[in-house]
Amino acid sequence: MAETSSRMTDEVGAKVAMPQRSVVSVDEEAETAVNAALEFAAQKLGKPVNTVVARLQEGDSAAASYWRYGLAKQMAECLANWDASVKAVYVVDYDATPEDLALGTATRPLMVHLIAWADRKTAALDSLVAALDRALVERVAQLMGMDRLAHMLDVQVVDDEDVEACRGYGAALTSLHNRPIRIWMR
């Protein structure tokens, strides 16, 4: 019965559009997150925010790295605040081998890739991610003058079974070769 009602909740979550107040809040979250990420990158680089923006536009890898981390932290807190089932959030980037990631050109310079470990995967969490992504795309496109952004946020949700069985992105959390960094934990 609990499983059925949980499934029904998930299905309902998938069908119900985000309430107006949440849409506004998601936009505010995105604005706050982008500003915080820029401040973080500026602090780490020891440069003013407008220099950081310029460097991001140029594809500077150090600026992009700090930006991604700053935004990842903000998004992690946001996910956790909005969804109590989120237990931990990791930031991830990878290539086939760590050395090749280091030697490759700066891939995905602005987009943030997270692994969210949740009690269970739900459509509601997917909807939240999609809404945050849309809000971020709009804000970043505005800020950076980029018109080709389709996504800014990629969140792979894993549950206890995925982590225990080392399956899919769940395997990444215990990776020998390239473990993601945990940036938030409940």
Next chain:
Amino acid sequence: MTEETIRSLTDAHPQVSEPPKHDLWHTALALLDDVAVRLNLEPGVHAMLRQPERELTVAVPVVMDDGLIKVFTGYRVQHCSARGPYKGGIRYHPNVDLNEVRALAMLMTWKCAVVGIPYGGAKGGVQCDPSQMSQDELQRMTRRFTAMIMPIIGPRRDIPAPDVNTNPQVMAWMVDTVSMLERKAVMEIVTGKPVSLGGSLGRKEATGRGVAIATDELLKRRNQHLSDATIAVQGYGNVGSVAATILHEMGAKIVAVSDISGGIYNPKGLDIAAINKHVEAHPRRLLEGYTAPGVEAITNDELLLLDVDVLIPAALEHQIHADNAPFVKARVIVEAANGPTTPEADAILNDRGIVVVPDILANAGGVVVSYFEWVQDLQAFFWEEEEVNKNLHRIMVRSFNEVWEVSEKEGVPLRLAAYLLAVSRVAQSVRERGIFP
């Protein structure tokens, strides 16, 4: 109960969400033990290979930007020098620990031995979160760590390289630190340097190129020409994209590729040149948004189950596991990534007659060209890219032949054959050198 109270109670139990701890070192030992039994290795030699030759733990004090001193912990584990100086990467990560570094050092010994380059294995790291550190803090930490491990590294002792969260800039700082302390240029102290500081041409493409060579060699063994082969590549980063591009140039039909944004599929073959152009122009260097006649969108999971001749996982670990291995339709898998196949999946694929070229061989192109970088630095004479690629090709083909012969002779899968070859080579070197004094 207020939210604050609940949060403080939760914070009092910080270990609530921890992934299971896998004993990585004992997994590496179990692999060696299995191979040692099969080789009938002498107990003394076996015991020597089980234990790293040297392990160094260092304190790395750093003055942070706020003026406070923070002390990080660094490691360098040197597994085996029977075949030459140690070689292995340095990683910066909050979870670096001795067990992980030991396991990786041992795996590096086997990897170097499989491709016949004159190195033993090593690995190192510093427990830190580099994303939280400024460039100046990272530089100070790198320089102090380098100074702390200097007694045991050197162009003829131990040659570090980039790994998780380190990069050519970190290698450049290491070169400078050693050069300043030794009062002479020591460019050959590390590999993975910028080309301007003695890095090798062709290194960036080397792993992907090696994967392409391994794929071609395997298909030849199966009496199949590349131009008749359909290939799917999971992961379009540095390695996957280069492997796809080179295989395409060699005449193969790449029918599917994917990255973190998803995948694309065309059974008649993809226009890799157009895809590369799209990725280059994309703000985040992704496949998303690429369209062309006949191309349909697929997921990463769907790509793994496509009916193709060759599947090249070039992304994360453990993508092929017990749940999806029974449904993989590829006739051959070439492991561009580290550990893309779980041990359980490996057994299933083997039972199903699907040939797997193991990561230790397939993605060794990178370490081969790292070796070339070291050789060029020692000579202070640098090769054209064509020469680098020619020598890489020669070594990868030779290594593939050698592993294939062991596999055929012993009647074992290529993965086991590679480890049998590697361990036997290291053991032979141990025997020939004898035991000092």
